[in-house]
Amino acid sequence: MSGPEDELPRWELLSDELSFQARVWDLRTRRYRQPLTGQEGDFYYLNSSDWAIVVARTKAGELVMIRQFRWGVDDFTWEFPGGVIDEGEDPVVAGLRELQEETGYVAQSGRLIGSCSPNPAILNNKCHVIFADQVELGETGTDWDEHEEIEVRIIPEAEVMDWARNNRIGHALAMMGLLYYQLNK
Amino acid sequence: MSGPEDELPRWELLSDELSFQARVWDLRTRRYRQPLTGQEGDFYYLNSSDWAIVVARTKAGELVMIRQFRWGVDDFTWEFPGGVIDEGEDPVVAGLRELQEETGYVAQSGRLIGSCSPNPAILNNKCHVIFADQVELGETGTDWDEHEEIEVRIIPEAEVMDWARNNRIGHALAMMGLLYYQLNK
Numbered sequence: 001m002s003g004p005e006d007e008l009p010r011w012e013l014l015s016d017e018l019s020f021q022a023r024v025w026d027l028r029t030r031r032y033r034q035p036l037t038g039q040e041g042d043f044y045y046l047n048s049s050d051w052a053i054v055v056a057r058t059k060a061g062e063l064v065m066i067r068q069f070r071w072g073v074d075d076f077t078w079e080f081p082g083g084v085i086d087e088g089e090d091p092v093v094a095g096l097r098e099l100q101e102e103t104g105y106v107a108q109s110g111r112l113i114g115s116c117s118p119n120p121a122i123l124n125n126k127c128h129v130i131f132a133d134q135v136e137l138g139e140t141g142t143d144w145d146e147h148e149e150i151e152v153r154i155i156p157e158a159e160v161m162d163w164a165r166n167n168r169i170g171h172a173l174a175m176m177g178l179l180y181y182q183l184n185k
Numbered sequence: 186m187s188g189p190e191d192e193l194p195r196w197e198l199l200s201d202e203l204s205f206q207a208r209v210w211d212l213r214t215r216r217y218r219q220p221l222t223g224q225e226g227d228f229y230y231l232n233s234s235d236w237a238i239v240v241a242r243t244k245a246g247e248l249v250m251i252r253q254f255r256w257g258v259d260d261f262t263w264e265f266p267g268g269v270i271d272e273g274e275d276p277v278v279a280g281l282r283e284l285q286e287e288t289g290y291v292a293q294s295g296r297l298i299g300s301c302s303p304n305p306a307i308l309n310n311k312c313h314v315i316f317a318d319q320v321e322l323g324e325t326g327t328d329w330d331e332h333e334e335i336e337v338r339i340i341p342e343a344e345v346m347d348w349a350r351n352n353r354i355g356h357a358l359a360m361m362g363l364l365y366y367q368l369n370k
Contacts, residue, residue, distance in 0.1 A: 008261065008334050011254055020205045020212055022229035025307075027205055027212055030256060034334075041332055043256035044207035046231075046307070069196055070305035071215060071228035076193065077305045114350075118304060118357045120255035120262045122210075122231070127357060147219075147226055149193050165299075165368040172303045172312060176360035182367075183350040 009035050024048065024084060025123075048125040051118065052095040053082030053173055055181045056105055056135040063160050064105050064135060067151040070170070077170025078163065080177050081105075083145075085128070091115075095130030101145070103152045106138035114180030118173060127173050129180045194220050209233065209269060210308075233310040236303065237280040238267030238358055240366045241290055241320040248345050249290050249320060252336040255355070262355025263348065265362050268330075270313070276300075280315030286328040288337045292317035299365030303358060312358050314365045 011032040020027040025048035033040045056064040067078050081102040085094040092110045100106050110132040118127045196217040205212040210233035218225045241249040252263050266287040270279040277295045295317040303312045
């Protein structure tokens with residue numbers, strides 16, 4: 001974002017170095033200079049591919065929710081299907097692929113309903129939200145990645161909103177997906 | 186979360202070690218074992234204090250939005266005020282403190298309207314969402330942290346929803362905050 005909103009100075013990027021390599025992202029350190037004050041500082045971020053999550057709705061108006069063990073919180077969370085977009089892959093294609101792999105549900109088509117930074121302070125990527133309507137259980141079943149173990153549940157939309165209201169959705173990106181769904185479905 | 190929903194096995198935590206220390210969080214490596222298969226793996230996460238963000242509404246029904254340079258995306262983003270909760274600090278107190286420090290707006294009281302993991306795969310913390318109604322510009326002004334430079338804008342609620350719809354909100358946690366606001370205000 002730039003242009004008429006730019007009253008604040010853009011910090012100058014001085015360097016950008018690998019600090020730690022994890023499996024699907026790496027930690028990098030950037031050194032910046034504030035152009036007006038000359039102040040410098042190191043800032044740490046995770047370099048990651050973009051992600052796609054899917055709000056998948058059945059003909060009966062239920063949403064496809066998944067529950068899986070998440071190592072960051074050392075616990076299970078309810079969220080939407082989704083995952084990492086492969087290099088060069090279209091976000092909609094990635095979302096429908098993750099939906100099928102994680103849940104076995106398939107859709108004739110999907111539509112991008114929103115894109116946002118998961119955390120602009122810590123991560124450099126985007127999370128795209130795909131809406132897939134009239135999804136059905138396909139014939140090929142699931143295809144879990146290594147370490148994936150997923151419970152799939154089909155839940156009426158109103159109940160998903162109750163879960164959101166009552167803090168039973170365990171992932172901010174699923175909350176974001178629900179808002180985009182409300183606004184752009 | 187445990188109990189009747191537990192059809193999936195909980196992974197056993199074998200070790201948890203510091204891998205890299207950043208300013209406000211550190212990167213840690215956990216080794217886990219799947220109890221049924223014996224499969225082991227390393228998982229990386231950021232160890233962070235909890236965060237609080239604030240949906241602050243004026244008497245005229247506008248919301249207090251901020252814009253700041255975010256080093257993760259190397260760009261400016263629009264989002265809600267918020268920050269790190271100090272050790273032992275109540276989330277509502279933290280939210281109102283951050284509101285005042287970042288924007289100069291003050292509230293008589295606030296209310297917790299939701300809590301969620303920002304990213305259960307990567308982070309171990311929670312983000313709490315505070316709703317503060319009838320906020321007013323206080324007399325003490327702002328008190329920015331080192332590196333903070335913030336543009337404050339007061340925007341009618343309907344326009345904020347348009348921003349959300351059109352991907353102009355640049356932080357998933359602000360989107361989450363907006364959903365909690367819709368559901369629990």
